[in-house]
Structure formats: structure tokens, C-alpha cells
Amino acid sequence: xxxxxxxxxxxxxxxxxxxxxxxxxxxxxxxxxxxxxxxxxxxxxxxxxxxxxxxxxxxxxxxxxxxxxxxxxxxxxxxxxxxxxxxxxxxxxxxxxxxxxxxxxxxxxxxxxxxxxxxxxxxxxxxxxxxxxxxxxxxxxxxxxxxxxxxxxxxxxxxxxxxxxxxxxxxxxxxxxxxxxxxxxxxxxxxxxxxxxxxxxxxxxxxxxxxxxxxxxxxxxxxxxxxxxxxxxxxxxxxxxxxxxxxxxxxxxxxxxxxxxxxxxxxxxxxxxxxxxxxxxxxxxxxxxxxxxxxxxxxxxxxxxxxxxxxxxxxxxxxxxxxxxxxxxxxxxxxxxxxxxxxxxxxxxxxxxxxxxxxxxxxxxxxxxxxxxxxxxxxxxxxxxxxxxxxxxxxxxxxxxxxxxxxxxxxxxxxxxxxxxxxxxxxxxxxxxxxxxxxxxxxxxxxxxxxxxxxxxxxxxxxxxxxxxxxxxxxxxxxxxxxxxxxxxxxxxxxxxx
Numbered sequence: 301x302x303x304x305x306x307x308x309x310x311x312x313x314x315x316x317x318x319x320x321x322x323x324x325x326x327x328x329x330x331x332x333x334x335x336x337x338x339x340x341x342x343x344x345x346x347x348x349x350x351x352x353x354x355x356x357x358x359x360x361x362x363x364x365x366x367x368x369x370x371x372x373x374x375x376x377x378x379x380x381x382x383x384x385x386x387x388x389x390x391x392x393x394x395x396x397x398x399x400x401x402x403x404x405x406x407x408x409x410x411x412x413x414x415x416x417x418x419x420x421x422x423x424x425x426x427x428x429x430x431x432x433x434x435x436x437x438x439x440x441x442x443x444x445x446x447x448x449x450x451x452x453x454x455x456x457x458x459x460x461x462x463x464x465x466x467x468x469x470x471x472x473x474x475x476x477x478x479x480x481x482x483x484x485x486x487x488x489x490x491x492x493x494x495x496x497x498x499x500x501x502x503x504x505x506x507x508x509x510x511x512x513x514x515x516x517x518x519x520x521x522x523x524x525x526x527x528x529x530x531x532x533x534x535x536x537x538x539x540x541x542x543x544x545x546x547x548x549x550x551x552x553x554x555x556x557x558x559x560x561x562x563x564x565x566x567x568x569x570x571x572x573x574x575x576x577x578x579x580x581x582x583x584x585x586x587x588x589x590x591x592x593x594x595x596x597x598x599x600x601x602x603x604x605x606x607x608x609x610x611x612x613x614x615x616x617x618x619x620x621x622x623x624x625x626x627x628x629x630x631x632x633x634x635x636x637x638x639x640x641x642x643x644x645x646x647x648x649x650x651x652x653x654x655x656x657x658x659x660x661x662x663x664x665x666x667x668x669x670x671x672x673x674x675x676x677x678x679x680x681x682x683x684x685x686x687x688x689x690x691x692x693x694x695x696x697x698x699x700x701x702x703x704x705x706x707x708x709x710x711x712x713x714x715x716x717x718x719x720x721x722x723x724x725x726x727x728x729x730x731x732x733x734x735x736x737x738x739x740x741x742x743x744x745x746x747x748x749x750x751x752x753x754x755x756x757x758x759x760x761x762x763x764x765x766x767x768x769x770x771x772x773x774x775x776x777x778x779x780x781x782x783x784x785x786x787x788x789x790x791x792x793x794x795x796x797x798x
Contacts, residue, residue: 314429315421325682327668328348330459331412331432334662337455338410338434341447346409348391354381356394372418384416388433389646393504396437397650408440435659437647442581443574444658445614445642446588452660453597460676461620467597469616471602472583477575478540478568482533491525493537500541500603512537540568553599558586559599579613606639615641616660620670634670638662669677684733685712686791690720691742702739702787709793731756735793736798751787754779757798
């Protein structure tokens with residue numbers, strides 16, 4: 301007796317997701333809106349491959365025989381290590397360096413695509429997700445950073461999120477100056493301090509103070525070791541964080557607030573040349589932002605850290621300010637949907653001369669979720685094709701001709717290809733495809749040179765008011781008769797009216 305072949309269980313890999321036509325259509329519409337803003341600012345598209353040589357990814361290359369920590373890697377037939385791209389910025393740096401002689405400078409481009417992280421998946425945390433980046437490579441001045449911030453704000457406005465976001469801006473050089481003044485010496489200690497600052501929104505100023513000192517114990521009793529700073533060292537860091545709090549009577553994000561914050565920061569950096577340079581860059585950015593009318597949408601916030609080992613100057617983050625409930629049922633601000641900053645060291649990995657660069661990245665999936673919550677993302681099924689039903693199997697050539705006529709006129713159409721014995725199942729198929737209409741030609745219609753058109757949209761609306769099945773059959777809601785030669789014009793009119 302022959303054994304049955306063992307079936308493979310259909311399993312979606314952990315950390316990945318399938319996307320339905322409705323989800324794809326909704327995200328495509330969102331992405332198209334973002335693309336229009338990018339192009340309005342003068343940015344052009346470029347596409348890089350999913351794979352790069354692993355060494356191109358730089359800091360993500362671990363010191364092991366198999367470089368797969370954080371990235372998905374394989375060896376090609378030349379025994380070269382390749383990795384799926386971790387972000388869209390490292391491939392851009394490689395592309396710019398490789399085509400340095402032919403590209404315009406500054407080089408302004410945008411890229412959209414999937415990136416991959418070989419990390420443990422969790423709720424809302426995927427191993428494959430989409431990003432949409434814009435970058436200016438080869439421009440060193442704060443004008444390029446200010447433009448990025450303003451473009452981020454215009455993207456949010458174009459997506460219908462007016463008054464529900466802020467673009468928060470800081471400068472890593474200012475923070476470095478404050479840490480130097482505080483006497484934070486080792487890189488390990490500096491990293492702990494930066495991580496503590498990054499927890500300000502979560503733990504508040506008192507929680508950060510504990511993390512800067514001996515450490516913090518959470519509600520469950522778990523203890524997080526702190527940076528071990530003295531009270532004298534902690535004081536300027538807390539002053540730095542509190543510098544963004546407006547004085548009484550001063551509106552947050554106003555010019556007066558920005559000027560006061562910059563003056564406070566200047567007093568906290570001591571004699572640090574790096575810190576002074578950062579303060580001057582912030583002053584220049586906000587001068588441009590204010591002149592362009594973006595005050596209030598783009599705000600100065602010293603608590604923004606981002607990319608602990610990545611950014612070299614100004615950093616910025618889009619924060620959505622409306623409230624949502626977290627997994628504990630608590631009201632929290634939705635939070636970040638993207639960000640970026642200046643990364644002057646990345647392209648220089650490939651070339652001897654310094655190459656300045658700045659840019660930002662939008663998290664497409666997270667932003668789509670935010671738009672869904674605010675009603676600005678319509679996740680409805682796209683309109684399906686007009687379906688020509690097969691009433692007589694020996695007449696398929698005639699049905700195929702109808703489909704061809706509709707397609708030639710630019711109308712989505714298909715002939716039913718399943719089991720044609722059941723008329724009801726053919727209509728049910730069209731319903732499931734979200735079809736606007738079906739075309740019916742039986743032997744009687746063929747003899748008379750006519751067709752029956754069933755308007756599925758109108759039929760659903762009319763059927764909702766009919767409770768009796770016999771009445772529904774007699775009324776044939778949404779169904780009408782046309783001449784065979786009027787097929788294209790009749791369907792064009794029907795679609796324009798739906």
C-alpha cells in the first residue's frame with residue numbers, strides 16, 4: 301500500500317506578515333502622498349538592491365565567522381558574505397561613493413523599500429518592514445538639516461495630521477559638550493548616560509536622575525544599574541534636559557522659547573568647542589525654520605538622542621502627539637513614526653575625503669497604523685474587475701471577446717474561469733472580488749443581441765431594503781439590459797456613476 305505524502309504545514313515565518321489587497325492599496329496611497337512631497341522639495345528616486353556586501357553595513361558586521369547578528373546573511377559562489385539590507389542609508393552611502401564622479405553634488409534622493417532585522421520579533425516588531433527615506437549627501441550647512449525638518453512637517457500635513465505632531469530637533473554636539481562639562485569620560489559611561497536621557501519620556505526627570513546615579517528599581521523589583529555619576533556631574537545634565545521647559549507665560553515652540561533654550565544650552569556647555577558649534581547650528585536651523593513659517597511644528601527638544609553611535613550633529617524626530625492606549629490600558633502619546641539627522645561619517649567609510657550627509661526615515665508600517673487610528677488611512681478593498689459570467693461553456697470565445705473589448709478600453713475585466721455550472725457561485729465569486737458589475741449572456745440574450753448587466757454596488761444597496769427572498773428575485777435589484785454593441789460605453793457610464 302502506497303503511503304500518502306506528508307503535507308507541509310503552511311506557516312508564516314515569525315516576524316513576517318502577509319499583506320492583503322486592501323492594506324496594500326491603503327499604504328500605496330500613503331506612500332504616493334509622501335513621494336509627492338519629496339519630489340516637490342526637489343528629491344529624485346533611486347533604488348538599491350535588497351542585498352549588499354556585508355562589510356558595507358559597517359557597524360552591523362560582528363566579529364564572528366558567520367556575520368548574522370542583527371542581519372540575515374549568506375555566502376555567494378565567490379565565498380563573499382552578502383546581507384539583506386538593515387536600513388536604506390548604508391546602501392545609499394555605498395551608491396553615492398561608487399558613483400561619486402557622475403552624481404550631482406549635493407545629491408538629493410529618496411528611497412522606499414523593505415529592510416530586514418535578524419532580531420527577536422514581538423508585538424509590532426517585525427523582521428521585515430518598510431522604510432521611506434530622503435537624504436541630502438554633500439551639503440554641510442544647517443540649511444540642509446532645516447530643510448529636512450520642514451519637509452518632515454509638510455509630509456505630516458499632507459497626510460492629514462495637522463496639529464497632531466511635532467518635529468523635535470536637537471544636536472548631538474551640544475549634548476557632547478554638556479557631557480564633557482559634567483566630566484563623563486569613558487565611552488561606556490557615556491553610552492549609559494545617553495540611554496538614561498532617552499528614557500525621559502518614559503520615566504520622567506526623577507527616573508533619569510536615578511539612572512544617572514546609582515541606578516533605578518522598577519515596580520517589579522528589577523534593578524537597572526546607573527551611570528554612577530556624582531551629584532555634581534548629574535546637575536548640568538538635568539539642567540540640560542530641563543532647558544527645553546518654557547518659562548511661565550512663554551509658549552512652547554515659540555521663537556521666544558527657542559531663543560531662551562539656546563541661551564540656556566550655551567551656558568551649560570562650558571568651554572566646549574564642539575558644544576558651541578552645536579549651539580550655533582541649532583540657532584541657524586531655527587532661524588531658517590522661523591523664517592519659513594514652520595515655528596511650532598518644528599520645536600527644539602534637548603531630550604532627543606537617536607542613533608547613539610550613528611549621528612554626528614543635528615538629530616530630529618517626528619512625534620505624533622495624540623493619545624492611544626498601551627497594552628496596560630494606559631493613555632500614552634502615540635510617539636515617534638520616523639526621524640533622522642546628520643551622519644557625516646558614513647560615506648567617508650568609502651572615500652578619503654569627508655562627505656557630509658543628512659536625512660530622515662519614515663517608518664511606513666507604524667505611520668500607516670497611526671493614520672488608521674486617526675481615520676486618515678482608508679483600508680478598504682480596491683475595486684475589483686468587471687466579471688463576464690460563463691453561462692454556456694461552448695461560447696467562451698464570445699465571452700473572451702467581451703473581456704478583450706473592456707480591457708482595450710482600460711477597464712479591469714476578467715472571464716470567470718472556475719466551475720461554471722452554478723450561476724450563484726459565479727456571482728458570489730464576483731462579490732468576493734469586490735467587482736462593480738457582472739455581465740450575463742445566456743442563449744436568449746445572445747439570440748436577441750443583448751446583455752444583462754448586474755450592478756453589484758446598487759444591488760447590495762437595494763437588497764438591504766428587501767427582506768423577502770422571493771421579492772428580491774422578482775425585483776432583480778441593480779440589473780438592467782443593454783445592447784451587445786453598447787457593452788463598453790454602458791460599463792464606462794456605470795463605473796463613472798458608482
